[in-house]
Amino acid sequence: MYELFIIARKNIKLFFKNIVLIPMFVGIPLFQTYMMSNMLGSEPSTGVVEGFVKLTLLGEQMGTALDFPMVSVLIQFVFITSVVLSATMMTERQENTYLRILASPIRKWKVVVGNLIGNTLVVLMVSSFIMLGSYLVFDISWGSSMALLIPFTILVAFAAASILYFIASFFTSPKVAEGAMSMIVILMTFLSGGFTGEGSLPRLRYLTFNKYAVDGFLGIIREQNIGVLATNALVLLSLAVLSIIAATIIYERRDLNG
Template identity: 25%
Template structure:
């Protein structure tokens, strides 16, 4: 008996369980169809869309308003190309801005403080503070435009560092001039200019990542089943090492996860017209990485849990939380949550798939894949350490 025999036996055993087949192969397609159909009007149909005008509330302190930075900001928002995308409203305080956001009077708020002005005058990096609204698309537009403004501020601050404080007046004048000439500011969909993802594409990518992680739960059930039924002791009595038994089970569940990915990708393309992009081998590689993450996460949870029930509950909670904060159910605009999501498998898997769907550059696609690989490497290292300490044996 070798790893291959155990792998095939494990795969056959799992495929005989009707509930597993339904949960891993039928349920993802059903959810993709429901979510893609129900939210197609809200998310789009895959054609480029131009965002609405962003109603921006600007909060400035008295010192900031009369400073070169405040004057440059006023010139920036009054520039013709910027004014097409922004409708500015001056607000006296941060509390008033928050209330206006809650009531829907504005979509985005920008705060210019005295500290920001002092940082720029000292030649340091200056950053505007902003408060995000309810519409994630309008938040992106606002962040993009005002980041362009601060980039120019910081470029002038770097000049001051090199040329000395006597260049401050020239830098301030240049900021005004640059801000007024923002004719090159445009907002388009990511990737190709004539392409954006549809609701079916978005949820196909999100559900694929989530349900591939659910394959890790079959690994948990498989590992605990051998212990609970006391068949692991019989396997260990055979002339085969514990490592071979463990590797065979992981290999069988990995094949199951990869079969699941192939079926979901092909069926969504045939049934729902999902365009997965022009990089099939990169899709395969991303699926391999998600499979690795699913198996290692399942191993970690199985080895730190005392029973199959607790392990299954923990694994399910982890998957749901990772899917939620990564925007798998609905895109989340909260910046803090977005930062946390960058530590999850789902975030980088979803970004990898979406970047391929949008026809993004190969550098952007591979960056997302490298980050996904880094998360998988951390999980694999943790699983290896736990396996060496705990091991897979009957106790």
């Protein structure tokens, strides 16, 4: 347990050591939401807005027009945070930091678990800052059930950290990994409709992590049937478990500094 605590704490300290990251990961999503609100504020309350982003507006029973873009932005930055964390983790592994800190051999599964704990906590904190900021600044509701919102947010943070950790395991260069993962994030955001609006590319959405995370949050916000949330949560949990197993197998076959 001590090793897990050390690795997780180090990941958290490394992320928050860069004071530029925190306002960027919270400020940019809120700025995007501000731009969206300005665009929608000059449009009628029903119909379709045409512009850089096409959004299908929702009736009062379905939520507000900002629900889908705000949630999409949240998931996008959940992934971006995970990209930065995974790249940082690779640098630490190359420098053999964990062995130097603990001064003893470490079981590789402990490195995987420790990294995932630290990364998940950081992603969860960034997500919470974005959600709180959107509520305070734009009065965006994240649903009336904290009993559903909190565990689902934790699950999304855990799944995102696990998936990006798995993707990073295929690379040995942090810079190459960060570039490749960033492209994957952009592609999944596009395919899920994050750049084009809810309802676009309906079939391709099912191939992305974003689809299940966004639909789960929207299910909470719009107070849809609990089955909607349960289905998306099960998919996210399955993706996270498979990613952890695969990443562990890959790292078991490598040196900690390889």
